[in-house]
Amino acid sequence: MTAAIDTALDADLAALADVRAKARAARRAFEALEGTDQETLDRYVRAMALAGTKAAEELARLAVDETGYGVYEHKIYKNRYNTGFVAKWMLERRAVGVLWVDDAARVTAVGAPMGVIGSIIPVTNPTSTTLFKSLAAVKSGNAIVHAPHPRAARCTLRTAEIMADAAVSAGAPEDLVSCLVEPTLPSTQELMRRAEVALVLATGGPGMVRAAYSSGKPTIAVGAGNVPAYVGESVPDAAEAAEMIIASKSFDNGTACVAEQSVVVVDAVAPAFLAAFEARGAYWLDAAQQDALVRVLFDERGALRPGAVGQSAVRLAELSGFTVPSTTRVLAAELHSVGVETPLSREILGPVLSVYSARDAAEGLRRCREILALDGEGHTTAVHAADPEEIAPFGTLPAGRIVINTPALFGGMGYSTEVDPSFQLGTGTWSGSICSDNVTPLHLINIKRIAHEVRPWRTVYDPVEL
Template sequence: MMLDVDLQSVQEVRQYLLTAKEAQKRIQVMSQSQIDQIVQSMAEAAKSEAGRLAVLAVEETGYGRVADKTVKNLFAANDVYQAVKEMKTVGIIKRDEQNRVWEIAQPVGVIAGIVPSTNPTSTVIFKALISVKAGNAIVFSPHPQAAKCTKEAARIMQAAAERAGAPAGLISCITHPTLAASQELMGHDCTDVILATGGTAMVKAAYSSGKPAFGVGPGNVPVYIHTSADIPAAIRHTVQSKTFDYGTICASEQALVVDKEIKRKVVAELKRQGAYFLDDYETKRVAAIIMKEGGLNPAIVGKSPQAIAELAGILVPEDAKLLMAEETGIGREFPFSIEKLAPILTLYTVSDSQEASHICAKLLAFGGLGHTLGIHCQNTQVIESFVVDKPASRIVVNTGTTFGGIGATTGILPSLTLGCGSFGNNVTSDNIGPQHLFNVKRVAFGLREMKLEAPENVTFAAVPAPAAPAISRDEITEIIKSVLMELQSSNR
């Protein structure tokens, strides 16, 4: 029976890819204004359906909150759209008349869009918008736990695109996701580029497919709170950021690294703003459920503090927004030090910025290389010295890392796919946008003649042949004796 399902899903993928290939050929010859009308129609449809899609996502996956998933959908439909709508993506996109170089955009073709269960509908809206803006078709591979809401989001995007003149089959989604289907999608000849958002195994599979891939590594985000920080503001930003959609965005804070000089004030402010500090017994109970089979326990992902407490067999106040635990160690034997896609936050105490730098670097190396780092500080010199050597592609200052990392509260390009660079074995450290989804061809005019003769004052010295190694008379005698002995031995 499983074999039949796999065969059906693989056949479905092949059909979607062939249709997408034909649709992409048609959209590739459209003008910039035609493409922009299609993208605008998609963004408007996503805005009008943001709330309904959020309800579908929460009902199907059990992750997060409807209100916050609605905001994520609107972020893709509003912020991302506004950031890319004026971008040139068709034909000649730049003319450098001084150097006589023109740049021409050409779509990559058909994109495989891998969608996570934590952000299923917002990811579809985002990837569909940037793919079509760059003149591509896209076929989505949903997580099995989010297949229905992902498919509905893709259907809405395709219908809106068609209303604005796009061809059928430009945006599609696998109906019955299987491992075989995902492998076929990523490895098929019709697939040109992979946009992979998901677990480490899925991202590795994308990079192993033999196709160009934009993958996203995990984000074990540390945040340093310096003595100069505006503590009430820092904690407000942290709580808002970490509790958003119950911590399901990978740029959310995972650990606070706090100077001991201000620890008492920071802890008091955390408690005042809704953080619940676990006692020793409660810490052990929660630690026991954070991990499962060597990785993050999916049962706690995107769940409320109260639901996590119930799973751990403890009671926490109904108004608790965050579960806090103090920690000193980093590694698999310290579950609070891993990336926790849930409203669980860890507190490390340090003596100074040098120790804070060490702890933050260790946390990034343990599970967040290349992703995101946060700092709350009012001293520019401290910020500069702290950030220059950190292996993080986004360093967010004085705002929540969830919102700062995706470009909602910072000047970074708004995006829901955050590259981790070579630190995290990713192809780029950028926030991904349409500019990553087309090839740039360069038309270069001749400006000068190539000098083919060397200047008169240049001389060429002859390179002497290597001298033969000097051999003494005694060494020659020993070599002859050795050869004669070998000959005599062979004659026997």
């Protein structure tokens, strides 16, 4: 027993020593990088992006094999989205030095790096998130230390190594990108508290998000999403809306929190939509199957069971004791209430959709608001409608992204819409976050304003007429 305790203690001490070493080395790298211009930083970013794209398949395989979550082919797409589309967007913009000049106001904005970023990586999207955060940090002139989820430690470490090696090969300082080797909860907490860390950039479950905001450091953190999709009377194409929702929710076995969780369908279009919904791979669960699925998805405390996350619809059915056609893409449950007493109305990181009917747009709006209030406020809502008067009221919902006639996943992350492309989506003060934007390198800098006098300062004493 004593030997086992000593071994565990040695492992904890080694993990804490790793944090200290990585944080100090990252700070030295940041200091070596000080004053580097945007063109040089972009050279590093381009090399990193190219290396990440080359390794996309390797990293996807590592992630699926280590975590047991998601779909290999879809994780390739997630990796390449960040090293391709997102990286290109980053390279087209400035994050350090002069950002913009307002000649009329005589103000110049200058971007300044923050320092060392403490990065918390989730188990659901480990490699793609590490790619994104590494690129964003270096683009903005920062160093970054990643703290992986323990069940995604190896694939996260490998991703960080690829990013670090590519940056160094392009001329960047050693240790600009690094990763904890044996992550533990205490070591992750220690990273967030380290004096060398200027900002915590956290993606993870509610517990980790709370820990990040309790670290005493400036923090941008995102957590749960419970995303409703509204299908209105003016939907342009009911069948296409069904395909978009299913494609989004089934992508990578539902591991993205920005994907739809519930569908709210107005009665006038329900027959056409639901027929297409079923034809495109939705399997309707009866009451007994719903109960069986709930027992598989949630434990006695109401928390998601890790073993049920990121599984296919067919696999979830098998675990629940029933079979579905091999072509099933999502499991669908017709529900009539929202709340903790209706578990399938909550966020589920898997291909499961709850479906509600609504008499009209007003009732649909109320239902969407109710769904968001169940741990989804601040995240995303999808609206499938063409009539501006039907769409407009949904702008009052507490959601950072309200995407129109597009999959919530691809619209929310900034591919099929013109919101900033990102792999960390802020949820605002609705959910306890400081940021409701899609996070970009511009969130990882301090902005200085060089401002010239434009009115005589002595006139400050003069009265002002309104």
